[in-house]
Amino acid sequence: MAWLILIASGVLEAVWAAALSASDGFKRRGPTLLFFVALAVSMAGLAWAMNSLPTGTAYAVWVGVGATLTVLWGFRTGQERATWGRVLLLVLLVGSIVGLKAVS
Template sequence: MAWIVLIVSGILESVWATALGRSENFTKLWPTVIFGAALALSMAGLAFALRDIPTGTAYAVWVGIGVALTVTYAMIFGGEPSSIIKVLLLIGLVGCIVGLKLVDTPR
């Protein structure tokens, strides 16, 4: 259960990071509301996952998921330039995240 919550929390990290950028310094209401809600839920989920997953592993997975999804979303919808190298590096990042799960040993 902790891993599922951690993955959802990583997705929510991407949501709040994207909403933060779209809030235009907290001047737009809905992106600001989405930012606040996603941030709170993401942190709560990370805290929940830390009960069963070592801190270093959980944090690396949480951030890695957030980074991979935020960059991918920005490349598809936000005008961030993409390249084969960027895509390959993101695939490598996802591979490292999966690797952390595979080598995880319960506390």
């Protein structure tokens, strides 16, 4: 169950990162509200998962999931350009996340 909560918290990390960008420096109310709610729930999930998972592994997976999804969102919205190098590095990042799960 801790892994499921951790992955969901990583997804919410990507949500709050995208909402932070969309908030325009906290000037837009909707994205700002989404940022704070997603941030709080994401952190709470990470904290809960760390009760039964090693801190370093949990944090690395949380950041990796969030970073991967944030970059993919950037590709989707056109804010970032998808190059072969970036895609390869994302595949390596996801492989590392899966590897951490496999050895934990």
